[in-house]
Amino acid sequence: MGAPGLSVGEVVFNTAMTGYQEILTDPSYARQLVTLTYPHIGNTGCNAQDDEADRVWAAGLIVRDVPRRPSNWRSQTGLPEWLQARGVPAIAGIDTRKLTRLLRERGAQNGALLAAARHDEVPDVEQALEAARKFPGLKGMDLAKVVSTPVRYRWNEGTLDLDRNAFHTVAPRFKVVAYDFGIKRNILRMLAERGCDIEVVPAQTPAAEVLALQPDGVFLSNGPGDPAPCEYAIAAIRELLAAKIPLYGICLGHQLLALAIGAKTVKMPHGHHGANHPVQDLDSGRVMITSQNHGFCIDEATLPANARVTHRSLFDGTNQGIALTDAPAFSFQGHPEAAPGPHDVAPLFDKFIALMQDRRTETH
Numbered sequence: 322m323g324a325p326g327l328s329v330g331e332v333v334f335n336t337a338m339t340g341y342q343e344i345l346t347d348p349s350y351a352r353q354l355v356t357l358t359y360p361h362i363g364n365t366g367c368n369a370q371d372d373e374a375d376r377v378w379a380a381g382l383i384v385r386d387v388p389r390r391p392s393n394w395r396s397q398t399g400l401p402e403w404l405q406a407r408g409v410p411a412i413a414g415i416d417t418r419k420l421t422r423l424l425r426e427r428g429a430q431n432g433a434l435l436a437a438a439r440h441d442e443v444p445d446v447e448q449a450l451e452a453a454r455k456f457p458g459l460k461g462m463d464l465a466k467v468v469s470t471p472v473r474y475r476w477n478e479g480t481l482d483l484d485r486n487a488f489h490t491v492a493p494r495f496k497v498v499a500y501d502f503g504i505k506r507n508i509l510r511m512l513a514e515r516g517c518d519i520e521v522v523p524a525q526t527p528a529a530e531v532l533a534l535q536p537d538g539v540f541l542s543n544g545p546g547d548p549a550p551c552e553y554a555i556a557a558i559r560e561l562l563a564a565k566i567p568l569y570g571i572c573l574g575h576q577l578l579a580l581a582i583g584a585k586t587v588k589m590p591h592g593h594h595g596a597n598h599p600v601q602d603l604d605s606g607r608v609m610i611t612s613q614n615h616g617f618c619i620d621e622a623t624l625p626a627n628a629r630v631t632h633r634s635l636f637d638g639t640n641q642g643i644a645l646t647d648a649p650a651f652s653f654q655g656h657p658e659a660a661p662g663p664h665d666v667a668p669l670f671d672k673f674i675a676l677m678q679d680r681r682t683e684t685h
């Protein structure tokens with residue numbers, strides 16, 4: 322159904338019913354082959370507004386069934402044409418729920434996706450198997466610096482009003498520097514919606530350069546691969562913490578914050594990838610439905626005394642959030658920016674705004 326070709330990566334299953342366009346363009350899926358448990362993928366087509374980055378980052382797509390024709394008022398093109406135009410290999414007709422059971426029982430696995438150009442082409446299965454065997458796996462792989470922007474830029478697209486399918490800007494109140502470890506556009510939109518003037522910087526930008534921009538706060542983005550080898554980011558975060566600058570991290574940014582304070586991260590058996598994962602806010606006791614996409618997590622036992630656990634997954638008890646007691650810094654493992662929703666965790670963006678407001682009040 323997509324472009325012909327051979328693609329290798331870690332095979333991950335996502336249980337969300339829709340959001341395939343956002344999933345495929347999310348840089349956190351770099352070097353991963355995504356399979357979706359929902360059987361009909363492509364129902365609402367694709368459009369120019371829902372991309373989370375300027376290209377597809379997932380290595381390939383594996384689905385059960387593609388509808389013959391998409392139907393949605395925002396659709397501009399069908400999923401197969403969209404994938405073909407972007408050179409993304411994809412296959413349909415796979416029992417993706419069986420594949421998911423395999424991954425759940427045996428854990429994350431590497432795979433190869435081989436899509437033929439013609440129906441009568443004989444696939445070179447041996448070549449595909451060899452390529453899958455050679456893929457080293459994501460553990461130890463630093464991909465944040467690979468997917469990051471090569472240059473610093475200012476986010477000036479504002480935010481998207483989904484009801485009108487139109488962009489608009491909000492008067493800026495806070496200067497935010499966002500580290501791009503694989504940043505999703507909806508994070509930038511949600512910051513812009515709350516009055517942030519955002520400067521996006523490459524993953525390897527030293528803390529001194531960020532501080533020279535005199536930001537009110539620094540955002541640590543999501544991103545692909547293993548957080549542990551991202552030494553440059555860990556070192557920068559340590560310096561930013563020492564400067565007492567408000568810090569907010571999402572997903573890879575959350576894991577990097579934990580590494581910066583001396584905790585450890587581990588690879589999970591098959592990770593969390595879906596749009597309905599229950600997470601408990603330990604302060605209020607409230608259970609929130611969240612969007613998730615991670616294969617690594619913080620080893621809570623290694624968190625130092627200055628980190629407070631704020632959220633936990635109700636699926637497996639793994640860590641979902643921390644807040645520091647000696648710095649204005651907090652982070653979340655799931656995706657408060659999820660578009661399409663759920664939006665239960667979106668108020669964490671307001672918490673970041675409040676931290677920046679507090680600091681401004683203190684220093685004036």
Ligand SMILES: NC(=O)CC[C@H](N)C(=O)O
Binds near residue numbers: 544546547573616618
């Ligand atoms: N979405 C993300 O930021 C993912 C973080 C990291 N690459 C992981 O798999 O855990």
